[in-house]
Amino acid sequence: MNDVAIHHRGNVDLELDAALLFYRSASGEVYATQHAARVVNDRPVLLPGVPMTLESLADFAELAARRTTYRGFVHERVVYFAPNLLAWWVPAGKRRVWFEADGKLGNRSGECNHPPLLFIVNKRSWSVFALRNDERPGAATKLYRAPYFNVWETGQICTGNVDTPDAINSDSIKPYEDAFFRSRFTHANTDRLIRRRGGAVRLWLDLLDGAEFPLHQLVDTTRTLADVVSTLTEKD
Template sequence: MNPVQIAQDSDVELTLDSALLFYRAQATNHIYATQHSARVVDGKPALLPGVPITLDQLADIADAAAKKTSYRGFVHERVVYFAPNQLVWWVPACRRRVWFKTQDAIGERAGEANHPPLVFVVNKSGWSVFALRENARPGPSTRLYTAPYYNVWENGEICEGNVKTPDSISSDSIKPFEDAFFRSRFTHSNNPRLIHRRGGAVRLWLDLLDGAKFPTDRLIATGRTLAAEMIGNIKLLD
């Protein structure tokens, strides 16, 4: 077990005050919590009899923790889900500049191209991107499609390479994450099946760089919805 270190801005003496105990029901996974006063008796910490924690008290505890662990502020209009260290937002279909430096027929080339609607999923372990067929704000049941970009794995995970991404995850980091993705050099395909069409991703991006519309009807379904991708039942913002 790693030691816990508590840092203070000034010299403050800390004394043992209270403790929370959580009981988990094995069958239902429900949690029961109690709060106990704590005292040091003969140099040893001791818990006094506890009382059940009310929902209001739990809300106060969660609120105090959120001030240190999660984002607070106005919610970006394109955010569809957020939690501590986790953020999901969508990008409407757009025309945006991209850069390539590949060993295939695209070679070293940059230019404006049409892009499909996208969903970005960012958490502490990494970031992913998926495409959408409908140019509308996604919900829990929205079907996800493979984002047909180089440097993206089959599961949607983005290969960062030497791209610098934001240190924190919040609404303020949406633009830096998008810039890190679109302004990176697309160098190689990490997924052998990026699009349903003759010539594959190479032909797709050559056409897009020449001004073609994005063929959303040729996107490859992942077989997952947005809620399923988030693993579990989540509440998305309306």
């Protein structure tokens, strides 16, 4: 077992007081008991426990939330926020991109037009989707495949050696966006990133030459924002 270090401002004496035990069934139901705890002969000992009530669980959750949840102003582009999960949208606009790819794209960079985007970050993955309409998405908004290199069909971004923020909160939005757009796009992770003759290579060659982004050629994922958020939160 790893040692646990408790940091506190000033000198504070801590004594073992209580413990919570959680039991989980195969179907996912959770049962909890609360036990007084004492140190006997230099060894921690659990005393008989009692079932935790909804009220005591709520008190515990509130106390934990004070230490673990984000506190601060919510970014204007955030569309969904939960512990360890953040979703926000990026309006359509011009941004510089860099390519280090084989073939016609080669080592090119330049400012080009991008579609409106939706980023979703949790503690396990980092995903991006495209939007058809340049407006704040809602739960029922359809998501489209983001036609970028190094992005899988599911929307998950191949991080590679890109540095991403340690925290997931409103303050990490700009660092995540910078990490994505300033990365070097090297190769397509799926065959059909866009409904366009010549595929993603032709798309980005045209965009680098100043073309408008063809929103009508985006590939439908057949999922909504609510679908993706539900899938991610179920895995937490």
